[in-house]
Each structure stands twice: as C-alpha cells, then as structure tokens.
Amino acid sequence: FNLSLNCRNTQMIARQLELATGSAGLRVSDKAPEGDPVEYLSHGNNEQLSRNLSSTLFGLKGQGVKAEEIVVLFHRRPSDEFLAAVARSSRLSLKEFESPASGCVLWTTIHAFKGLEYPVVILADVMSSDRDEVDSRLYVGMSRARLKLIVLCDVTTRAMLDQRIIEGVTGAKSV
Numbered sequence: 001f002n003l004s005l006n007c008r009n010t011q012m013i014a015r016q017l018e019l020a021t022g023s024a025g026l027r028v029s030d031k032a033p034e035g036d037p038v039e040y041l042s043h044g045n046n047e048q049l050s051r052n053l054s055s056t057l058f059g060l061k062g063q064g065v066k067a068e069e070i071v072v073l074f075h076r077r078p079s080d081e082f083l084a085a086v087a088r089s090s091r092l093s094l095k096e097f098e099s100p101a102s103g104c105v106l107w108t109t110i111h112a113f114k115g116l117e118y119p120v121v122i123l124a125d126v127m128s129s130d131r132d133e134v135d136s137r138l139y140v141g142m143s144r145a146r147l148k149l150i151v152l153c154d155v156t157t158r159a160m161l162d163q164r165i166i167e168g169v170t171g172a173k174s175v
Contacts, residue, residue, distance in 0.1 A: 010035025013142065013149050019168035020151075020161050021139045038142075039150040042158035049125055050082060052152050054089030056122060057105060065148075067092050068100075071118040072107040073141045074125055083107070110141045121145035126153040134160070 009017065016038040041056065043049040053072065060070060072094070087094050095101045097108035110123070123141040126134060134157055142149055153161065 009143065009145060009149075010147060012037055013145050016149070016165075017139065017142045019165045020142065021135050022164065022168075036148050040158065040161065041150070041152050042155045043152065044155050046082065049152060050085050050089070053122065053124055054086050056150055056152070057086070057090035057092050060120065060148075061090070061092060065120055067103050067105045069119040070105045070122065071097065071113065071120070071144070072105060072122045072124050073110045073113055073144065074107065075110055075127065075137050076125075077109060078107070078125075110137050113144055114140050117144050117146050119146045120148040120150075122150045122152065124152045126151065127157050131160070 012035040039056075041052045043052055057070070057072075061067070083094050090105075093101070093104040094107050095104040097106045097112065100106055106118075121141065121144045123138070126137050126141065138151075138161075142151070151161075
C-alpha cells in the first residue's frame, strides 16, 4: 500500500519533513492545520544535548503543554544518568514508553516508536556517519509528530539539514 496523502502531520511539519529528508511527493491533507514551525537545536556533546533537552521540556511545560502529550525519541537507549539529569533540570518525570505513568514525559527509541504518533515529539540525538541512516531516522522520527516537532541533533547533522533545507527552498544544489 503506497501512502500518497499525509493525514498525520501539520502542514509545517510535513513541509520540513520533505525538506529535511528529501521525501518529496506526499501531499498534505487540506484539513491539516498550519501548525507551529519545526524547531531545531544542535549540540556538540552529551552535556549540551542534556541542557537542550531539559530547556526544551521546561519551555514546553511553561507553554502549558502537558507532560503526557510529549514523547522524546532517541536513536539509541539513553543512560539512566542522562535521563535523571534531564528530569532534574526540567522538573519533569521521564518514563519509558513501555511503562507509562500519568503526568510523565515518555521516551523511547525511534525504532520502537515506528508506526505510532504523538502530539508533541522531541527527536533527540539524531546522528550517524551514514547519510541514509540519518535520513531513515529523521523520516521515521519527524513523521511521528501530530502537532509540534523539535529536533535536537549534533552539529554535523544540523549542517547537513540546513544545507538540504536551503536547497529545498531555493531549488539550488551546492557544489
């Protein structure tokens, strides 16, 4: 079965998904809301990723987003220490998706969340030396978001995404 109409994402998320992954050709439902712009934050190491994730979660909480409307998707399972540090800084509880609890932000891997959706998705730590693998992670992770998407990626992946988005908007390929 070939999907030709995107009914899951807002128009802003669908457009960024197309630009970031080069997955052109999917139409977005006319009934889809415009939505918020996709937010991108980059990091150089795990400490910066932890700070970016904590401040993002804290900011969403300040905007009135309920913890149970948020899922954080990682490309690999984060350490318990990393999750504890994020929970302390953001003042929110994080629980693994397989064992949800009321009032908690859920987290899981991109692979484990394939085929599911959530109102707010934070795609964390997208990185790989293999461009096709990054594309696959981005496509699966970004397309899970119904209403709001935040992408936290390493600086190398961010540079690649910025270049793709510029090329997608201007139609010009870099040499």
